[in-house]
Amino acid sequence: MAVLDQGPPHYKKMLPPIVQENYGQWKYHEIPSPGVLKHVAESGATLYSVRVGTPRLVSIDFIRDVCVIADEYCDGFLRWTTRNNIEFLVSDEAKLNPLLEKLEAEGLSVGGTGRSISNIVHTQGWVHCHTPATDASGVVKAVMDDLYEYFNTMKLPAKLKMGLACCLNMCGAAHCSDIAIVGVHRTPPRINHDVIRKGTEIPSLVASCPTGAIRPDPKNKSVIVNEDKCMYCGNCYTMSPGMEIYDPKNDGIAILIGGKTSNARSAPSFSRMVIPFLPNTAPRWPETTEAIRKIIELWIANARKGERVGEWVERIGWEKFFSLAELPFSDMLIDDYIFSRETFRTSASFKY
Numbered sequence: 001m002a003v004l005d006q007g008p009p010h011y012k013k014m015l016p017p018i019v020q021e022n023y024g025q026w027k028y029h030e031i032p033s034p035g036v037l038k039h040v041a042e043s044g045a046t047l048y049s050v051r052v053g054t055p056r057l058v059s060i061d062f063i064r065d066v067c068v069i070a071d072e073y074c075d076g077f078l079r080w081t082t083r084n085n086i087e088f089l090v091s092d093e094a095k096l097n098p099l100l101e102k103l104e105a106e107g108l109s110v111g112g113t114g115r116s117i118s119n120i121v122h123t124q125g126w127v128h129c130h131t132p133a134t135d136a137s138g139v140v141k142a143v144m145d146d147l148y149e150y151f152n153t154m155k156l157p158a159k160l161k162m163g164l165a166c167c168l169n170m171c172g173a174a175h176c177s178d179i180a181i182v183g184v185h186r187t188p189p190r191i192n193h194d195v196i197r198k199g200t201e202i203p204s205l206v207a208s209c210p211t212g213a214i215r216p217d218p219k220n221k222s223v224i225v226n227e228d229k230c231m232y233c234g235n236c237y238t239m240s241p242g243m244e245i246y247d248p249k250n251d252g253i254a255i256l257i258g259g260k261t262s263n264a265r266s267a268p269s270f271s272r273m274v275i276p277f278l279p280n281t282a283p284r285w286p287e288t289t290e291a292i293r294k295i296i297e298l299w300i301a302n303a304r305k306g307e308r309v310g311e312w313v314e315r316i317g318w319e320k321f322f323s324l325a326e327l328p329f330s331d332m333l334i335d336d337y338i339f340s341r342e343t344f345r346t347s348a349s350f351k352y
């Protein structure tokens, strides 16, 4: 039968034999050491995943090297996670320690499990997308270098999931992270009427604006932006290069905290903004790394064991968090402006 180009092959074909044989029959998992997960099936079969952090943008040579390691220790089975970690899948326990020694010898970092920070899930940044207000991999590299001690140990109060989205479109799912780094534009698009006239579908451009800030300007065969309605999202720039959104002085980073997707211990929650703007100080983003470290150290010092960042803040109250973090509060920072006039909280259940 001819194999047609009809999408990727079914994932089950790619699973290691031990996973296929025990599919849906896994009993429990534990973490014998940072970065190593031990999965045990009902049948008694045991599989280890060894997690290694990567910077996400990697060379072909690096991928080849990693595959050679997987061939030698894992029968060729490994997976890339959504957080840009590599997981080596070891079904022969005798190969676990030799694999760990090999990874150490190759300078690859094992970690990111349990009460640690996993790698930061992130977006395209300056390398690949057209609307970023900050870089992705560059910021993540700087932040993870600073937080490395929390990647290969498990000394945090709970797991720490961070995300970075380089614009408000948030294709990095940063809105439900313990700590989210979000690129923000702060000025409306500058209209290049010549570019719009020469090659833009004006109805699509008008329709691209989520706040209805763009209207046609038939006299000039262009558009007009109502700047009061603009939220600087950059969506219109995806429709036309004539809507220039970049602004080196005003583009930067906002920090949001307290989100999670898990429903363990407490319901899932969205992250909330606590720092509206930090400058784009490439290549090492010192203001951002310092602000994030400060929040993490406060969480370590004050949270109970097992408490995620948002659970800790909810327990002590957002009022207390802003005071402890010495962060200025404004009513633009949270999502319920009625309560925010008098309090930092977004619900009527106050906890003073």
Ligand code: SF4
Pocket (backbone or CB within 6 Å): 123, 124, 125, 129, 130, 131, 132, 133, 165, 166, 167, 168, 169, 170, 171, 172
């Ligand atoms: Fe592009 Fe925005 Fe996604 Fe970044 S978050 S990759 S700028 S769409």
Ligand code: SF4
Pocket (backbone or CB within 6 Å): 188, 189, 208, 209, 210, 211, 212, 213, 214, 225, 229, 230, 231, 232, 233, 234, 235, 236, 237, 245
């Ligand atoms: Fe509309 Fe966003 Fe463009 Fe502003 S930046 S005009 S809100 S699409």
